[in-house]
Amino acid sequence: MEFRYLVSFLALAEELHFGRAAAKLHLTQPSLSQQLQRLERKLGVMLVVRSSHEVRLTPAGEVFREHVQAIVEELDRATRAARATAEGRSGTVRVGYNLSAWRDVLPRVLSVMHERFPQVVVELSERRSGAQLAALREGDLDVAFAYSGAAATDLGQRRLMRVPIVALVGVRHPWAGRRRVDFAELAGQPCVLFAREQSPAMYDTIIATAEKLGIGLQVAHRVDDLGATAIVVATRPVVAFVSAHRGEHEAAAGIGSVAVPFAEPAPAVDLRAVWRVDDQPSTVQAFLACLDDACPTPAASG
Incomplete structure (x- = not known):
């Protein structure tokens, strides 16, 4: 059954006049009559009764009209949804992020996304950088906001800011009252370190x-969970390494740890937006465009 016959039938059911319905459809009256006859033969029922005085639907035609109207409306919705998705105006973007991204980048991007693409759902997932990049390669994330070096050729990236690494110590640690410490002072200090895959x-x-300073880190504990790291630091005389944003967060949490900056040249990592270049649906393109507009220039270092 051809869809155009259904559209023609609906026009005739609305106008109840062959001349007006044909004009509405940009058809001749004989063409409209032929389409109606073919539709009735296909169905095996009479849909329209025509006399010299009137055109009216049969009871079967009335019922058929209700169902056809629903079909045409649903197809119209499907067409609009498909176009919206193709244009990036509808769909889902899966975004991974860390604390630095949430503090300084992501709220601005989400605000622009909501304004321009209100039908796009942004699914957020907080993960450490290593887990984000792994999920990105596996297709479980569309965009990662992670600490990263130069991306591989199959990944696109944009540098957003330089984030200092700081020392996290307990409030009773000798460094707790210092404004900053030299990284070289870590020689002989027991440290807490994480597995490389957590944040390469x-x-x-x-x-x-x-290595540049010629010191060997004395790793006393290996802890991958950030919350557990803060607890270990608060209860033992050890030094952990976290981003400046994470250090502020843990200190504000009041569980007994403080962040101490390293003296210059302090170690730091780049926060980057990273995505797959070979699999970039329109919703991801829309998200990246909003990122460009929300963060037009890289944030200042420090």
């Missing part, structure tokens, strides 16, 4: 800084 860029920066 931060891990590599910490190790590279220690």
Whole structure:
């Protein structure tokens, strides 16, 4: 059954006049009559009764009209939804982020997205950088806001800001009252470190800084969970490494830890937006465009 026959039938059911319905459809009256006859033969029922005085629907035609109207409206909705998705105006974007992104970048991007693409759902997932980048490669995330070095050729990226790495210590630690410490003072200090896969860029920066200064880190504990790291620091005389944003967050939480900046040249990591270049649906393109407008220039270092 051809869809155009259904549209023609609806026009005739609305006008109840072959001449007006044909004009509305940009058809001749004979063409409209032929379409109606073919539709009735296909269905095996009479839909329209025509006399010299009137055109009216049969009882079967009335019922058929209700169902056809629903079909045409649903197809129209489906067409509009498909176009909206293709244009990036509808759909879902899965976004991973860390604390630095949430503090300084993501709220601005989400505000622009909501204004321009209110039908696009942004699914947010807070994860450490390593987990974000792994999920991105596996197709579980569309965009990652993570600490990252230079991305591979299959990943697009944009540098957003430089984030300092700070020391996290307990309130009773000798460093707790210091305004800043030299990284070289870590020689002989028991440290808390995480597995490299948790945040490769931060891990590599910490190790590279220690090697450059010719010191060996005394790793007393390996803890991957950030909350557990803060608890260990608050209860033991050890030094942990976190971003400046995370240090502020843990200090404000009041569980007994403080953040102490390193003296310049302080180690730091780049916060980047990262995405797959070979799989970029229109919703991701829309999100990245909003990122460009919300954050037109990289934030200042420090």
